[in-house]
Amino acid sequence: MRLGNNKFMKLAGFVFASICAWYLGSLFAYIIPEDSLAATFDNIQKVGEKPILRAPLPKRQKCDHWSPCPPGSYAYRLLSGGGKEKMAKICFEDEQLISEEKKNAGRGINIAIVDYDTGKCTDAKYFDMWEGEFSGDMTDFIKKAPQGSLLLMVTHDDGSTKLKENAKKAIADLGSKDIQNIRFRSSWVFMAAKGFKLPDNLEKEKINHSDNKMNRYGGWPAEIQIEGCLPRNLR
Known part of the structure; x- marks a missing residue:
């Protein structure tokens, strides 16, 4: 009986964690605009890329x-x-x-x-x-x-x-x-x-x-x- 209870508790915990993760994900998606998420994802992708060096515009003489x-x-x-x-x-x-x-x-x-x-x-x-x-x-x-x-x-x-x-x-x-x-x-x-x-x-x-x-x-x-x-x- 004790073994069965352990399995039931693990299953219940897994289901509860999944529901919480789904709820939190939905909450963040609602609160944070889509374009901010896209920009964050782009910034993550750019990590490690070499910075592009641009020469400054010439000063007018x-x-x-x-x-x-x-x-x-x-x-x-x-x-x-x-x-x-x-x-x-x-x-x-x-x-x-x-x-x-x-x-x-x-x-x-x-x-x-x-x-x-x-x-x-x-x-x-x-x-x-x-x-x-x-x-x-x-x-x-x-x-x-x-x-x-x-x-x-x-x-x-x-x-x-x-x-x-x-x-x-x-x-x-x-x-x-x-x-x-x-x-x-x-x-x-x-x-x-x-x-x-x-x-x-x-x-x-x-x-x-x-x-x-x-x-x-x-x-x-x-x-x-x-x-x-x-x-x-x-x-």
């Missing part, structure tokens, strides 16, 4: 340079217009001196004047070289730039049709070699100093004659640029 300029230097970027819609841009020390956003970029030759000692823009204008007579105004603008100024120039659309010889000479006197070669819808960028000398190894000018009908703008000017770092101790 001044004027969108790929790498920072050394201490004690100015960052600059001169970008000509592209096609009919992409306006010219001039950036200096991470400030847009000429851009579509500032509403001071336009067709023709865009010029920004920067005080070299302070790095601040003192004036910025564009001169339409397709419609109207602005070559004389641009010549006066260039000649009135104070000593110790940087002059940053970029084209958008056409910068040559009504560009007169006196304006070309004023730009050539600043050191431009390509202003005499500019043609209809040439893309052109130029950086000059008035009253001091820029380093010889610095790229100061670039030109591209956009007369290729097969380019991405179908004969409209393709953008070109120069960018770099300018030492502050040149004066």
Whole structure:
């Protein structure tokens, strides 16, 4: 009899434990959301996996340079217009001196004047070289730039049709070699100093004659640029 009682007690205990386990499982399933259980299961599966190392996003540099300029230097970027819609841009020390956003970029030759000692823009204008007579105004603008100024120039659309010889000479006197070669819808960028000398190894000018009908703008000017770092101790 005692043996039979033991078996009965074990069976009853097993049934009771099974009922409790079922009840607790149902209770947890009701209380804990299904997505939390799934996430917990996924986390368990990921235990032991190698962590994925991701490189940090590159830090944005001044004027969108790929790498920072050394201490004690100015960052600059001169970008000509592209096609009919992409306006010219001039950036200096991470400030847009000429851009579509500032509403001071336009067709023709865009010029920004920067005080070299302070790095601040003192004036910025564009001169339409397709419609109207602005070559004389641009010549006066260039000649009135104070000593110790940087002059940053970029084209958008056409910068040559009504560009007169006196304006070309004023730009050539600043050191431009390509202003005499500019043609209809040439893309052109130029950086000059008035009253001091820029380093010889610095790229100061670039030109591209956009007369290729097969380019991405179908004969409209393709953008070109120069960018770099300018030492502050040149004066």
